[in-house]
Amino acid sequence: MNNVATHRCLLFPEDPTICPFLTGREDTTLDVLKERLQKMCMSCEAFPLNLEQLSEEQRRVADVLMRLVAAAIWRGHKLTQFREMLEIRDEILDTLLHLSNTVEWALDPEEILYKGLVALTAGTSLGFNRGVALLASHQELVGVFALGPRDRDEAYRIWDEISDRKLTTLDLMHYSPEIYERERTKFEGVLQRFRFSLDDSPFQQVFASAAVCRVDPEMEIAKPLREFYGQTTFWVLPLLSHLKRPLGAILLDNFVTGRDVSSDDLRAVHIFAKQISLALERGLAYAELQEKLRTLEEAHRQIQERQEEILRLKEDIAAGEMVLQLTHSVKNPIVAIGGLARQLTRKLGAESPYAKYTQAIMREAQRLEDLLKDFVKFVDARRASEREPVDVNHILTVLCQEKQALWKATRINCHLKLNTDIPPIMANRRQLYNCLENLVNNAGEAMPEGGDLFIETDVGQGQVIIKIADTGMGIPEEALSNLFKPFFTTKPTGSGLGLYTAKQIIDNLGGSINVVCERGNGCTVLVRIPPAKEQGDGHDPGH
Amino acid sequence: MATILVIDDEQSIRLLYEDALTEAGHRVFTASSGTEGMRILQEHPIDAVVLDIKLEQESGLDVLQRMVEAHPEVPVILCSAYISFQDDYTSWLAERYVVKSSDPEELIREVEKILAEKGVR
Incomplete structure (x- = not known):
């Protein structure tokens, strides 16, 4: 203020500070008289009055002066306006440049949308208060991301922070998935509700016109939009591919400042939308390509796996066929040897000195025949087989009839207790017969001195339960865990394939098989098989 | 007593079945091929045929087909080392299916069942 005295105010020469037209901080202009005259007095309300006073005394000079001052004031205003406009254009250009540079190599659609909304x-x-991004997916527009404050308080807090930390647009454009996720989570509830048809208002019009569209409160629009925006005006930017296919849309509003958007601004917004669309189309195409690549890689991997599996199966089948061929070509001679030895034994009679030789031949042939039978069943169980609804009770009844003569000879009493309410199961009749025959034979063989054989069916937990129990010698504990392994046998002449084959057949039906043994008290075999409607595709290695 | 025709390309099997069925009280013809079997069927009244499913140079099923066409009244028991055909034999119009065994009991039992059904004896 020390200059005040040397620069005298024309109006208040004694004390310029008493000028009634100066307010608050404007008193700093008192320091420089020239600046004060230009900035303050030219627009001072008192100044024209002073000029009028002067005009009464010196009319002609004053008139001219008045017009000159008015023209100068008008030009001053215009200049200020132009400067502001230039500044805005400058900033828009800067932001556009940032956006263009920063999304140039971006391929992640999330990153592109984030940077677009920041811009x-x-x-x-442009500085819209808030923006929401939607992406098109299967004829739908889905809310994916939003940026900005949720309410006024948050708005002022954010803007203060940006100004305090002197953050530039470029700073704000710095993208990371964490920032994206944080902002997205803020609007999660809204984004979830934002699901529109491409035909919903106002999107249909926006995509048809390919232009930014202003939506006023009285316009009829999709319900979730009206619920969110209420009485606030908002703008919709279409994001279109180069073939005009809708990629998405951006919604912008000024719910805090209420600022309107000029047609110049809208032109700028349009350019922004184009820039975002361009990047987005590239990003989405890349993402789609990546996805296709992943699918292809997965398909390739699966094909490779299948090929290996097919190769294994082929080898399996080839090996199986070989075993079958072999057993068949071996079986005829064995049947002939055993059968003829049997006939010979009978003809010789027990008294013959040769009987023990023919009996030995008979016995050995029988042993080979039994082994072959097990092998054939084993290979057969692994082959493809037609399934049909099978009544387990019927199979067990037939089986018991078949074994009747044998059991009578070996003093085995069979107790058959069948629940007639059990549902049918989907199985191959012959395979299931072979399987149950194996189990029943085992039980019978466990009682060389005779005993009781219990065969029961029931339903439990929706499954068919088959129980086969004997009163034989039982199985030693150490043998129990090996029971279902191939080539394991406790019998001197067994093939070790009977129970293994039985388990394979039950496994293929989606069932289970369990053996409970009590030393000296016989064994109980429990088979559980799901009924026909639940079996689905049991694993069948033959298929 | 019934008259049985055994068709099998293996001599030992023919010998076994012939012996066992004869012991069981039947008159037995044997043939080593389908053609020979068909000729015997033409020339003699046969009550039942035991037919091997796998013959040398021809399928027993073709022979079965010819036989069913020419002599539908004669029942056929298919006989084979294969167990897997047990599912299908009825569709081939055979009456019975027996898996070959060194114990001819089952075969004799099946033959007698068929003869009883046909009222022979």
Whole structure:
């Protein structure tokens, strides 16, 4: 203020500070008289009055002066306006350049949308208060991301922070998945409700016109939009592919400042939308390509796996066929040897000195025949087989009839207790017969001195339960865990394939098989098989 | 007593079945091929045929087909080392299916069942 005295105010020469037209901080202009005259007095309300006073005394000079001053004031205003406009254009250009540079190599659609919304909401130029991004997916527009404050308080807090930390648009454009996720989570509830048809208002019009569209409160629009925006005006930017296919849309509003958007601003927004669309189309195409690549890689992997599996199966089948061929070509001679030895034994009679030789031949042939039978069943169980609804009770009844003569000879009493309410199961009749025959034979063989054989069916937990129990010698504990392994046998002449084959057949039906043994008290075999409707595709290695 | 025709390309099997069925009280013809079997069927009244499913140079099923066409009244028991055909034999129009065994009991039992059904004896 020390200059005040040397620069005298024309109006208040004694004490310029008493000028009634100066307010608050404007008193600093008192320091420089020239600046004060230009900035303050030219627009001072008192100044024209002073000029009028002067005109009464010196009319002609004053008139001219008045017009000159008015023209100068008008030009001053215009200049200020132009400067502000230039500043805005400058900032818009800057932001556009940032956006263009920063999304140039971006391929992640999330990153592109984030940067696009920052460009549209940051700064003072366009500076929308808030933006929401939607992406098109299967004829739907789905809310994916939103940026900005949720309410006024948050708005002022954010803007203060940006100004305090002197953050530039470029700073704000710095993208990371964490920032994206944080902002997205803020609007999660809204984004979830934002699911529109491409035909919903106002999107249909926006995509048809390919232009930014202003939506006023009285316009009829999709319900979730009206619920969110209420009485606030908002703008919709279409994001279109180069073939005009809708990629998505951006919604912008000024719910805090209420600022309107000029047609110049809208032109700028349009350019922004184009820039975002371009990047987005590239990003989405890349993402789609990546996805296709992943699918292809997965398909390739699966094919390779299948090929290996097919190769294994082929080998399996080839090996199986070989075993079958072999057993068949071996079986005829064995049947002939055993059968003829049997006939010979009978003809010789027990008294013959040769009987023990023919009996030995008979016995050995029988042993080979039994082994072959097990092998054939084993290979057969692994082959493809037609399934049909099978009544387990019927199979067991037939089986018991077949064994009747044998059991009578070996003093085995069979107790058959069948629940007639059991549902049918989907199985191959012959395979299931072979399987149950194996189990029943085992039980019978466990009682060389005779005993009781219990065969029962029941339903439990929706499954068919088959129980086969004997009163034989039982199985030693150490043998129990090996029971279902191939080539394991406790019998001197067994093939070790009987129980293994039985388990394979039950496994293929989606069932289970369990053996409970009590030393000296016989064994109980429990088979559980799901009924026909639940079996589905049991694993069948033959298929 | 019934008259049985055994068709099998293996001599030992023919010998076994012939012996066992004869012991069981039947008159037995044997043939080593389908053609020979068909000729015997033409020339003699046969009550039942025991037919091997796998013959040398021809399928027993073709022979079965010819036999069913020419002599539908004669029942056929298919006989084979294969167990897997047990599912299908009825569709081939055979009456019975027996898996070959060194114990001819089952075969004799099946033959007698068929003869009883046909009222022979």
